[in-house]
Amino acid sequence: xxxxxxxxxxxxxxxxxxxxxxxxxxxxxxxxxxxxxxxxxxxxxxxxxxxxxxxxxxxxxxxxxxxxxxxxxxxxxxxxxxxxxxxxxxxxxxxxxxxxxxxxxxxxxxxxxxxxxxxxxxxxxxxxxxxxxxxxxxxxxxxxxxxxxxxxxxxxxxxxxxxxxxxxxxxxxxxxxxxxxxxxxxxxxxxxxxxxxxxxxxxxxxxxxxxxxxxxxxxxxxxxxxxxxxxxxxxxxxxxxxxxxxxxxxxxxxxxxxxxxxxxxxxxxxxxxxxxxxxxxxxxxxxxxxxxxxxxxxxxxxxxxxxxxxxxxxxxxxx
Amino acid sequence: xxxxxxxxxxxxxxxxxxxxxxxxxxxxxxxxxxxxxxxxxxxxxxxxxxxxxxxxxxxxxxxxxxxxxxxxxxxxxxxxxxxxxxxxxxxxxxxxxxxxxxxxxxxxxxxxxxxxxxxxxxxxxxxxxxxxxxxxxxxxxxxxxxxxxxxxxxxxxxxxxxxxxxxxxxxxxxxxxxxxxxxxxxxxxxxxxxxxxxxxxxxxxxxxxxxxxxxxxxxxxxxxxxxxxxxxxxxxxxxxxxxxxxxxxxxxxxxxxxxxxxxxxxxxxxxxxxxxxxxxxxxxxxxxxxxxxxxxxxxxxxxxxxxxxxxxxxxxxxxxxxxxxxxxxx
Numbered sequence: 001x002x003x004x005x006x007x008x009x010x011x012x013x014x015x016x017x018x019x020x021x022x023x024x025x026x027x028x029x030x031x032x033x034x035x036x037x038x039x040x041x042x043x044x045x046x047x048x049x050x051x052x053x054x055x056x057x058x059x060x061x062x063x064x065x066x067x068x069x070x071x072x073x074x075x076x077x078x079x080x081x082x083x084x085x086x087x088x089x090x091x092x093x094x095x096x097x098x099x100x101x102x103x104x105x106x107x108x109x110x111x112x113x114x115x116x117x118x119x120x121x122x123x124x125x126x127x128x129x130x131x132x133x134x135x136x137x138x139x140x141x142x143x144x145x146x147x148x149x150x151x152x153x154x155x156x157x158x159x160x161x162x163x164x165x166x167x168x169x170x171x172x173x174x175x176x177x178x179x180x181x182x183x184x185x186x187x188x189x190x191x192x193x194x195x196x197x198x199x200x201x202x203x204x205x206x207x208x209x210x211x212x213x214x215x216x217x218x219x220x221x222x223x224x225x226x227x228x229x230x231x232x233x234x235x236x237x238x239x240x241x242x243x244x245x246x247x248x249x250x251x252x253x254x255x256x257x258x259x260x261x262x263x264x265x266x267x268x269x270x271x272x273x274x275x276x277x278x279x280x281x282x283x284x285x286x287x288x289x290x291x292x293x294x295x296x297x298x299x300x301x302x303x304x305x306x307x308x309x310x311x312x313x314x315x316x317x318x319x
Numbered sequence: 320x321x322x323x324x325x326x327x328x329x330x331x332x333x334x335x336x337x338x339x340x341x342x343x344x345x346x347x348x349x350x351x352x353x354x355x356x357x358x359x360x361x362x363x364x365x366x367x368x369x370x371x372x373x374x375x376x377x378x379x380x381x382x383x384x385x386x387x388x389x390x391x392x393x394x395x396x397x398x399x400x401x402x403x404x405x406x407x408x409x410x411x412x413x414x415x416x417x418x419x420x421x422x423x424x425x426x427x428x429x430x431x432x433x434x435x436x437x438x439x440x441x442x443x444x445x446x447x448x449x450x451x452x453x454x455x456x457x458x459x460x461x462x463x464x465x466x467x468x469x470x471x472x473x474x475x476x477x478x479x480x481x482x483x484x485x486x487x488x489x490x491x492x493x494x495x496x497x498x499x500x501x502x503x504x505x506x507x508x509x510x511x512x513x514x515x516x517x518x519x520x521x522x523x524x525x526x527x528x529x530x531x532x533x534x535x536x537x538x539x540x541x542x543x544x545x546x547x548x549x550x551x552x553x554x555x556x557x558x559x560x561x562x563x564x565x566x567x568x569x570x571x572x573x574x575x576x577x578x579x580x581x582x583x584x585x586x587x588x589x590x591x592x593x594x595x596x597x598x599x600x601x602x603x604x605x606x607x608x609x610x611x612x613x614x615x616x617x618x619x620x621x622x623x624x625x626x627x628x629x630x631x632x633x634x635x636x637x638x639x640x641x642x643x644x645x646x647x648x649x
Binding site: 047048152153154155182183184185186187188190191194209211212213215216239249250251252253254255256257258259260262267269270273274289 | 367368481482483484511512513514515516517519520538539540541542543544545564565568578579580582583584585586593594595596597598600601616
């Protein structure tokens with residue numbers, strides 16, 4: 001029986017707009033609820049500005065939630081002191097160039113969480129643990145004394161993963177871990193993440209904008225648009241039977257590297273741009289671009305409802 | 320395809336070599352690249368970062384930045400030897416006959432001029448038209464790329480445009496002088512998927528309505544299939560494989576092309592199998608390998624691959640692949 005590791009309820013995160021006298025807010029995340037089971041990968045997809053990264057960071061309390069609750073392993077951590085939880089919950093960042101301190105050696109970077117958490121007795125134990133972690137991500141002992149600038153993007157991302165693994169976490173937020181990498185390197189990193197999950201029973205929140213990557217790694221996928229989850233389903237189910245018009249458009253917009261398929265594929269081209277999260281449209285937030293929008297969509301905001309077991313859709317006209 | 324036999328060749332690049340002379344040594348970014356393009360045709364250049372895909376067209380435009388230098392080969396555009404031209408002559412061609420759209424629409428527009436003004440400036444630079452007329456052309460260019468209310472939009476500044484709109488404005492600017500060649504360097508990489516779909520649709524439409532040649536540089540194999548007829552796969556500053564798009568996908572011949580196609584997760588597939596990554600790291604262009612640049616990462620690497628560079632083998636009609644494996648086939 002799987003158990004819930006992470007559960008968030010009615011999570012809201014608003015950011016103040018600097019220098020604005022009307023007291024307006026960027027409504028980055030607006031009333032989101034979901035859970036992640038132990039050992040599961042939940043994918044979050046959406047376009048820039050939809051709030052997916054904010055969700056990940058708020059769960060880790062890198063941002064303080066405006067309201068709502070975050071439950072980790074049965075305990076409410078919304079207001080708790082985070083120190084005891086930091087070695088249970090880790091994060092891997094998007095940019096492997098900016099997320100490693102250029103003046104620290106790899107050993108220093110990967111070993112720092114060990115030092116902070118005092119999980120070793122002497123220097124030798126510390127080094128052995130660093131080597132052990134490096135080997136998990138496919139790096140060797142000799143890499144330990146080098147500096148980040150000596151590594152390629154893919155190798156740096158491995159170092160980022162090693163740092164997250166150092167404290168033996170249960171839960172890792174993977175915030176676009178492959179989108180800055182070349183395609184031939186992406187697959188290496190995805191395979192490492194999946195192998196590690198199998199070996200250590202890790203739980204992932206995998207944030208990305210590439211639906212194909214998310215589908216490959218996730219058990220379930222949540223699709224976000226302007227701070228709301230519009231559809232949530234198993235990753236196989238979501239691709240076979242997307243019900244929300246935004247999910248349908250998103251899936252159809254992905255270019256397929258195969259001319260035969262690409263010619264037959266009917267593409268839904270959405271009009272216009274994403275509305276501003278400072279001033280989201282009244283009613284359903286997707287109504288400005290939706291090809292199925294009707295009067296009701298401009299007035300009321302649809303709730304995320306379970307249309308079939310495990311398949312949640314926030315739309316008045318799903319199908 | 321039929322009228323291609325009659326169509327004029329507008330670009331011909333032969334054995335192009337470009338190096339960057341940096342303090343740590345000579346970075347050999349492009350090492351013997353040849354391709355040509357006819358009018359009305361679209362060529363896709365695919366490669367990862369550092370493959371030399373952008374540098375080769377920068378050389379064509381004459382916008383290589385110091386310390387980059389063309390050290391060999393020839394570039395012909397419209398029967399003009401581009402490498403012999405002075406900066407002054409080049410700037411008459413750039414923006415008029417050859418137009419370029421860049422990856423980042425946020426930084427390629429000037430923030431202190433209105434969008435209409437910037438497009439009009441291009442027109443006035445290259446024609447004898449006065450501001451009033453040039454502005455009219457700017458507005459109609461904006462309309463051509465489907466920007467709503469082009470009259471009003473032309474008077475706005477870039478910050479008032481969203482990312483997709485700015486890329487449209489860039490395309491409008493590049494079209495304002497009716498170029499013979501449009502170079503698009505990763506035009507959709509900085510955009511979201513749904514906006515990317517809009518821009519691809521626009522490029523397809525422009526391709527049908529004009530007779531310009533298009534060079535599309537990208538790392539995304541998917542975008543190529545939508546727009547281009549021909550495709551070149553680059554790695555380590557060299558061409559690995561070149562073919563007609565349909566042919567390439569039906570019959571990929573080079574191990575690197577196979578690797579590129581196989582390492583991506585597919586949306587349509589249902590397999591739970593792990594991905595097949597290309598092992599190893601990209602080439603170091605300071606000290607490129609003596610043989611095939613892909614050899615150190617290739618799973619079918621032979622002895623000869625490490626010491627000698629493979630020639631372009633013709634595996635099918637107009638389908639070339641630079642791999643020693645084809646020598647075995649013969």
